[in-house]
Amino acid sequence: MTTVIFIHGTGVRGREYEETFKTIEKKIYAERPDVKIERCLWGDKLGTSLLASGASIPRYDETLALDEEEEEDKEILRWKQLYCDPLYELRLLLLKPGEERSDNPFAESPLDELRSRVDNFTPSDKLQAKLAEAGITEVFGEAREAVIRSNAYNEAWDNVSAESLGEYSNVISRAIAAQAMLICYQQEKYAPVLTNAKLRDQLVELLSLDLAEAELGLGDWALEQIARLALPIGTNYVVGKRGAVTNKISPMPCDILLYQARGGKIRDFIRETIAEAEPPVVLLAHSLGGIACVDLLVEQSLPKVAHLVTVGSQVPFLYEINALCSLEFGQPLPEHFPEWLNIYDLRDFLSYKGSQIFPKVRDELVNSKQPFPRSHSAYWEQDKTWEYIMEILPR
Known part of the structure; x- marks a missing residue:
């Protein structure tokens, strides 16, 4: 029996993970009821939080603003x-x-x-x-x-x-x-x-x-x-609501920082989940979850894993700027690395193409018709996403 393990990305915690997991179950079981789907919810146990109750956050009048996309639909x-x-x-x-x-x-x-x-x-x-x-x-x-x-x-x-x-x-x-x-x-x-x-x-x-x-x-x-x-939303709003804004958005960038500094525990959590799964295993990984999976599969040969699917992944970009912790730029993927499907969206500015970086990668494009950042979480409702995934699920 094929096992699909869903590894989430940054900022995701219990309830949001469960809702996404239900969507994934529904989509896969509609065509492949024989597939077993397993959770890999590392965020609740290993994700970041404000351990000193926000004691480090000052009030200040400076902020960064993203330029609007001039040619946006x-x-x-x-x-x-x-x-x-x-x-x-x-x-x-x-x-x-x-x-x-x-x-x-x-x-x-x-x-x-x-x-x-x-x-x-x-x-x-x-x-x-x-x-x-x-x-x-x-x-x-x-x-x-x-x-x-x-x-x-x-x-x-x-x-x-x-x-x-x-x-x-x-x-x-x-x-x-x-x-x-x-x-x-x-x-x-x-x-x-x-x-x-x-x-x-x-x-x-x-x-x-x-x-x-x-x-x-x-x-x-x-x-x-x-x-x-x-x-654009005004800077004064962000300044006046800095504590609330920090609580809302900090898990995403902070999980990335935590992973870059102490990612070993997250990779161990994924590896232990794989060890308990029935092969062949397909890793379905979103955003930071894909980074962790690539690092794990570079570092270790895991024969149970038949295929890696990354969705909204930053791995190719990190490799190109020489910031992927498991592999320096110029080094190839190891021979034991499994087949790799990478799904991206042009409106998701946190997704990147991999086929011109890694020969083993198969890139596939979807169009959620959602503005960023909502586009980064919109993959699971796209028919094309599931067409590509169903093609690679072992029978």
Whole structure:
């Protein structure tokens, strides 16, 4: 029986690992129910934490900022803004020049009908099924209420005409979907829709059709404004929230620093998991997990391991800059190193190609259509990811 061992990357702890593990189980068992899938959760035991309760963190006014990608796809840029602020497009509509209306003052207008549907909305059976698939059934009502109670939602109606009904129903639908995703993120509920752009777009389409029963895509004034106005999150916010921001983001870079300094314990943890597994073994490793697996497989011959799969891996880059601890630049992979599949995404800036660095590597590209950093965690919901993995699973 083939055994797949999932080794996670930086910053991952118990609950997030378990949600990802469930996704991996579901994807593999759908085609290969004969495969055994094992955990290798090193983060809970060996990952970093603030051992002195943050005593080293001062308050200061300096920060680093990443330049925005100038040629970023408009749709991805739209969602990059909505992930941070679900009401972003609704606020943009407040800047839209007023449109002349031809409504009959003595009859209910299409706008009144749309608003009534939004305010008294009940999802159709088809949408209910999609909400369940997306993992946001429990928070959908809360998300809709948050949107319709907002000033942005209520004030934007003044700038909307019947002719832009389709556009506005799309804007409202994206706001509700983005709000639901934000609630999930804040509550640490790792719903599939958080990293699955296809599922997200299907959800928005169904919701918009339920709301307006109108053809989608009737203009997109807000999208053009987003492309022009997309503003980075201000430095002052980070300064004022430094403790909370540190708690949120520190596990990722700190796990990397810990591994570079004391990675032996993490590699030993992986090796012990392999030793207990039934061969042949496939190591499925994300991000830092891939670095640890490559270092382990360079240092030791592990005949049980038939294949290594790295996803969103920095190994080729570390090797090229001579920072891979197990192998200096110019040294080849040892003869005992197993077959290696490397999956990357052009929008994941923490993923790299390996085939021009290591002859044994087979590179495969996926496109999550997610902005960075969400793209770094979006591999598990991509059909292409699983096509490539299924091809190499031993039978």
